[in-house]
Amino acid sequence: ADVGAGGGGGGGGNDAKDHEAYRELMAKKQELTQELNSYQEQVKQFKQGGKDSVQGIIPTDTKLNISLKSNKAQGTVELHLMTSNYSVIRAVVIFAEHLFDGEACMLHPMPPSNNVIVQISPAKDVQTNMNIKAMAGLSSNSVQYHVFEMNHTMPKFAMYHVVDSYSQKKIPEGYCQFYLSKRPNWIWNWLQKSFINIDNEMQQPRGSDRGLVLDVNFISLRTGEPLCISMTGEQGGCITIRTDDIEVAGELIQDLCVFLQVTELESTANFPDEMEKFKQVLMKVDEYNAVRLKLTAEMADSANLVKALIVKAEDYRMLSDMANLKKVFSGLQQTNGDLIAEYNKRANNHQSLLTQLKEVNMMIQKAAKLRVGNAKTRVVAACRQAIKKNSIHELFQIIKTGQDTSTS
Numbered sequence: 001a002d003v004g005a006g007g008g009g010g011g012g013g014n015d016a017k018d019h020e021a022y023r024e025l026m027a028k029k030q031e032l033t034q035e036l037n038s039y040q041e042q043v044k045q046f047k048q049g050g051k052d053s054v055q056g057i058i059p060t061d062t063k064l065n066i067s068l069k070s071n072k073a074q075g076t077v078e079l080h081l082m083t084s085n086y087s088v089i090r091a092v093v094i095f096a097e098h099l100f101d102g103e104a105c106m107l108h109p110m111p112p113s114n115n116v117i118v119q120i121s122p123a124k125d126v127q128t129n130m131n132i133k134a135m136a137g138l139s140s141n142s143v144q145y146h147v148f149e150m151n152h153t154m155p156k157f158a159m160y161h162v163v164d165s166y167s168q169k170k171i172p173e174g175y176c177q178f179y180l181s182k183r184p185n186w187i188w189n190w191l192q193k194s195f196i197n198i199d200n201e202m203q204q205p206r207g208s209d210r211g212l213v214l215d216v217n218f219i220s221l222r223t224g225e226p227l228c229i230s231m232t233g234e235q236g237g238c239i240t241i242r243t244d245d246i247e248v249a250g251e252l253i254q255d256l257c258v259f260l261q262v263t264e265l266e267s268t269a270n271f272p273d274e275m276e277k278f279k280q281v282l283m284k285v286d287e288y289n290a291v292r293l294k295l296t297a298e299m300a301d302s303a304n305l306v307k308a309l310i311v312k313a314e315d316y317r318m319l320s321d322m323a324n325l326k327k328v329f330s331g332l333q334q335t336n337g338d339l340i341a342e343y344n345k346r347a348n349n350h351q352s353l354l355t356q357l358k359e360v361n362m363m364i365q366k367a368a369k370l371r372v373g374n375a376k377t378r379v380v381a382a383c384r385q386a387i388k389k390n391s392i393h394e395l396f397q398i399i400k401t402g403q404d405t406s407t408s
Contacts, residue, residue, distance in 0.1 A: 070161040079118040088112035127156040160218035174271035181236035250369030265372035288353040
């Protein structure tokens with residue numbers, strides 16, 4: 001009895017946990033019992049036969065087919081859900097990260113149909129697993145529904161619509177080129193995994209260049225900008241990614257290297273539009289730095305003036321010279337106001353400088369993503385060193401070649 005009394009506090013905690021676990025198990029049991037009863041009722045109705053008795057029971061061989069297609073006109077990816085027979089889909093619920101606000105989407109087709117299309121427009125290039133639940137019944141008046149629960153993967157680059165090389169009106173000026181000793185069908189397997197609507201018949205290049213072993217063209221559903229991926233047999237395999245967006249090129253290279261398990265990769269790149277924008281950013285950084293130094297010097301002068309006026313004001317106070325004391329305090333107030341205004345200018349300039357420095361850092365990271373392994377690390381270190389030396393030419397050369405040619 002004494003032991004029970006002494007351990008009462010701990011025992012109470014364990015009892016609460018036991019009760020909570022018991023409640024959860026009972027709730028689960030009730031849920032499973034209801035599900036079992038529902039199945040038994042369906043089986044009973046099915047055995048009895050008759051049109052009224054089987055209302056809502058779909059055929060046992062019903063399947064839900066899922067596919068993805070790109071809609072160039074709408075600029076979206078279409079998720080197609082279709083039953084294998086006349087059964088209709090009453091409602092669809094999709095759970096997925098990065099695809100919807102609130103990470104979920106619910107759709108009620110009106111009227112219910114055996115073919116439902118869900119328009120999806122991913123904001124970023126991220127591979128996402130979709131958990132799809134679809135309620136299917138015999139007709140729109142069904143009382144009972146079967147819930148199909150399936151998982152389907154949204155490829156990382158689903159927002160790129162494949163087009164024929166002849167219909168590609170614009171060829172991007174920017175490109176990234178690298179060598180991979182891999183067979184073309186390995187690259188093709190990656191394309192089929194990371195994009196949608198890649199047909200096996202496209203594998204054979206249709207262009208006039210006989211050196212090509214692979215040539216695939218895309219249009220971005222977000223921006224309408226072209227993307228071209230080609231491969232020649234040069235040095236075991238020379239891959240060229242043509243796009244005017246350096247970030248897209250980096251994401252493609254990183255995804256390809258993960259798929260092929262490549263740990264080291266060098267590349268050369270040239271993105272004229274991106275480099276011109278980057279040049280403007282670097283010029284703004286220099287401009288903001290010059291303004292910062294000028295404002296700092298002016299604030300130092302104003303601070304010294306404030307100190308001198310305070311000393312002078314104290315002298316007039318001791319001499320009881322109120323007229324001059326008022327003049328000094330008036331000047332002090334004006335100088336203090338100027339000092340506050342200069343500080344606000346400096347704070348705004350500092351914020352603008354930070355914004356541009358973030359852009360510089362982002363560009364370095366984008367350039368690094370064009371490489372893998374030691375080359376990636378080396379590009380980051382070399383770019384930062386070039387910025388410290390304020391050598392724009394050297395910085396651009398590192399981004400293009402991945403090498404610091406000035407030290408070689």
